[in-house]
Each structure stands twice: as C-alpha cells, then as structure tokens.
Amino acid sequence: MASVEITGLRKLYGDVVALSDITLTIPSGAFYTLLGPSGCGKTTLLRTIAGFHAQTSGQIAVDGAPIETLPAHKRDVAMVFQDYAVFPHLSVHDNVAFGLKQRKVDKSAIKTGVAEVLDVVQLSHLADRMPHELSGGQQQRVGLARAIVVRPKVLLMDEPLSNLDAKLRVDLRAELRRIQRDLGITTVYVTHDQEEALAMSDIVCVMHGGIIQQAAAPLDIYLRPANRFVATFVGANNFLDVDRTSGGAVLRSGGADVAARISAEGPVTCAIRPEDIHAHPPGTAIDPGRIVLAATMREISFLGREMEIFAVTEAGEEIKAVARPDPAIVALPPKSPVTFTVDPDALSFFARGGNGDRLP
Numbered sequence: 001m002a003s004v005e006i007t008g009l010r011k012l013y014g015d016v017v018a019l020s021d022i023t024l025t026i027p028s029g030a031f032y033t034l035l036g037p038s039g040c041g042k043t044t045l046l047r048t049i050a051g052f053h054a055q056t057s058g059q060i061a062v063d064g065a066p067i068e069t070l071p072a073h074k075r076d077v078a079m080v081f082q083d084y085a086v087f088p089h090l091s092v093h094d095n096v097a098f099g100l101k102q103r104k105v106d107k108s109a110i111k112t113g114v115a116e117v118l119d120v121v122q123l124s125h126l127a128d129r130m131p132h133e134l135s136g137g138q139q140q141r142v143g144l145a146r147a148i149v150v151r152p153k154v155l156l157m158d159e160p161l162s163n164l165d166a167k168l169r170v171d172l173r174a175e176l177r178r179i180q181r182d183l184g185i186t187t188v189y190v191t192h193d194q195e196e197a198l199a200m201s202d203i204v205c206v207m208h209g210g211i212i213q214q215a216a217a218p219l220d221i222y223l224r225p226a227n228r229f230v231a232t233f234v235g236a237n238n239f240l241d242v243d244r245t246s247g248g249a250v251l252r253s254g255g256a257d258v259a260a261r262i263s264a265e266g267p268v269t270c271a272i273r274p275e276d277i278h279a280h281p282p283g284t285a286i287d288p289g290r291i292v293l294a295a296t297m298r299e300i301s302f303l304g305r306e307m308e309i310f311a312v313t314e315a316g317e318e319i320k321a322v323a324r325p326d327p328a329i330v331a332l333p334p335k336s337p338v339t340f341t342v343d344p345d346a347l348s349f350f351a352r353g354g355n356g357d358r359l360p
C-alpha cells in the first residue's frame with residue numbers, strides 16, 4: 001500500500017504539450033482511473049510514473065519519497081500493457097517467475113510466490129502451457145500475474161482489457177477489481193471507456209488536452225460534472241441554450257422560466273441527461289412543478305430494455321430522451337407533437353463560453 005503524489009508535472013514532445021501542469025493525489029490502496037479521449041495524455045502520464053521516459057518538469061512521490069529521478073527498475077512500480085507483453089518462448093509459470101529470478105529470489109521462494117499469484121489470477125491449472133496455447137483473456141491474466149508477483153507498491157495498467165471481446169471485458173473487469181481489492185494495491189488504470197471507468201474506480205480522473213478536467217468519485221463525475229467537456233464525455237447530455245431576459249433567464253426551447261436557478265452573469269447553457277427527460281403522449285396532464293418542453297418527434301428506437309426518443313424543440317434544438325418502453329410513445333408517428341418534462345433539480349448549468357465551467 002502506498003500513496004502517489006504528483007505535483008506540477010509537465011511533459012513536452014518537441015512542441016507538443018502532452019501533459020500540462022498535472023497535480024493529483026492517489027490515496028493508498030485506491031483504484032484510480034485516467035479517463036479521456038485519444039491523445040489526451042493518459043499513456044504519457046502512466047509512462048512518466050513508471051519512469052519509461054523523463055518528465056519535462058514536476059515531481060512524483062510515492063509515500064512521500066520523490067521517485068521522478070530514479071530509473072524505472074528502482075521505482076517499485078509495475079505495469080500491465082494493452083498487448084499482454086508476455087514472453088512467447090516461456091511457459092506461464094516461467095513468465096510469472098521471470099521478475100523474481102531477475103531479483104535473485106531463491107528457488108523455493110519463487111516456487112511459492114508464483115503458485116500464490118497463479119492462484120490469485122486463477123491460472124494454476126495452466127501453469128505449464130505456452131502463451132500461444134492461451135486465450136487473450138488468459139494471456140492478460142499472465143500479464144497481470146507477472147506485474148503483481150514482485151509485489152510492487154504501485155500497479156499501472158494501460159487499457160489492459162481493450163484487446164478482448166465485449167463479454168470477456170466485462171467479466172475480467174470485475175475480476176481485476178476483486179484482485180486489486182484483495183491485494184490492496186494502489187492502482188492507476190487507463191481507459192477511454194467511460195463505463196469501465198465508472199464501474200471499476202474509486203476515483204475517476206477525466207483528462208483532455210493534457211489537462212485534468214475533474215478528479216472525483218464516479219457518482220460525482222456523473223451527477224456533478226465540473227465543466228461542459230466532462231458533461232459531454234461521461235454519459236450523454238442534452239445542451240439547451242438559456243436566453244437572458246430583463247427579468248432573469250428562460251430556456252429558449254420551452255419558454256420555461258429558469259431565472260431562480262442561475263445567478264451567474266454571461267451566456268449560459270443548460271444540460272439535461274436523457275434519462276431525466278420524460279416524454280408524455282398528447283393530452284396527458286402535466287404536473288405544474290415540472291419544466292415543460294414542447295417538441296416534435298423525429299424518431300424512436302425501441303431497444304428492448306429501453307427506448308430512445310429523438311425530437312426537435314420549437315427553437316430547433318435536438319433532444320434525446322431515454323426511458324422504459326411506453327407503448328403510447330412508441331406508437332407515435334414521426335412529426336407528431338410530444339411534450340417533454342424535466343424535474344427542475346435535474347438541470348445543470350454551464351458557462352457557454354471559455355472552459356464551459358459548471359455554474360453553482
């Protein structure tokens with residue numbers, strides 16, 4: 001168990017700013033996930049922690065001790081890669097034993113160490129197989145076993161599940177988390193899959209353009225995104241412009257008065273999650289406490305467990321709603337009028353310009 005503290009970390013590749021002033025704290029034993037689109041700097045940050053390349057500036061400390069100038073093999077940090085990185089000419093057992101042999105651990109300790117770790121990743125029965133006789137999921141478990149057998153203080157994983165098919169990815173997701181919890185090992189995990197990040201992590205750190213946008217518990221990231229980028233990248237959101245009037249502000253789409261809810265100056269956008277928008281067939285009585293948006297139906301996708309409704313408001317803004325299938329809605333033909341309502345508490349507000357920061 002070890003905490004990781006990163007301060008003012010910066011990494012340039014020529015003119016490319018891959019990491020810009022990264023400051024973060026990873027509590028001891030946490031499962032900490034770096035989430036963001038391609039090119040946002042996730043791998044660069046992981047490799048900088050591992051010591052595979054030097055930072056341009058900044059500090060990295062493990063349990064308070066600076067490591068940023070140590071060579072990779074002295075950092076007590078292990079990494080699991082996307083493409084397994086197992087030795088093809090060594091058996092499962094020998095692959096896992098490799099790191100211990102390098103550290104000159106004696107034979108009997110290697111034997112028990114490897115047996116223990118193979119048990120953790122549930123590969124004991126395949127110890128004598130060669131890598132080409134294993135499935136992708138089994139090879140990735142070998143990769144994980146190789147990393148944890150040396151008992152590193154920090155485990156780094158760069159998209160370890162992305163080469164696996166969807167079903168296996170979900171199975172292995174739960175298992176990785178179980179193993180991480182059992183060992184209590186501080187873990188930095190990289191993914192661009194938001195569902196994976198939300199499902200596995202204690203803390204999700206959303207990155208964009210080499211900058212941390214928000215680091216928080218999964219539920220906070222989802223319910224209280226710090227800016228418009230996070231609100232768009234994690235889950236889906238509808239953005240509706242809010243117009244200023246002399247008396248306050250209104251939602252342009254429905255004319256609903258949202259004056260009481262925003263005090264900030266300047267142009268504002270309102271965000272509503274698709275699952276917070278309820279569709280009502282024509283003629284339904286509407287609860288007066290709800291915000292009403294009148295719209296025209298464009299298309300409905302019936303997906304079994306849920307239906308997706310695509311519509312356009314009177315102001316021409318596109319709206320997506322998601323709900324349990326309702327026969328009265330599914331039956332509505334395109335271009336029919338539909339009334340949407342939203343609980344006022346479900347609205348979030350963001351500045352329309354600049355960084356699109358969340359407004360209180």
Ligand SMILES: Nc1ncnc2c1ncn2[C@@H]1O[C@H](COP(=O)(O)OP(=O)(O)OP(=O)(O)O)[C@@H](O)[C@H]1O
Nearest residue numbers: 013016017018037038039040041042043044045192
């Ligand atoms: N060796 C390099 N030389 C120059 N630029 C690089 C190098 N490695 C990465 N970059 C650039 O640094 C930025 C961050 O790259 P990085 O690999 O960290 O992104 P990532 O978040 O891991 O993306 P992905 O999800 O595609 O793996 C990108 O703009 C990338 O083009």
Ligand SMILES: [Mg+2]
Nearest residue numbers: 042043044158
């Ligand atoms: Mg990457």
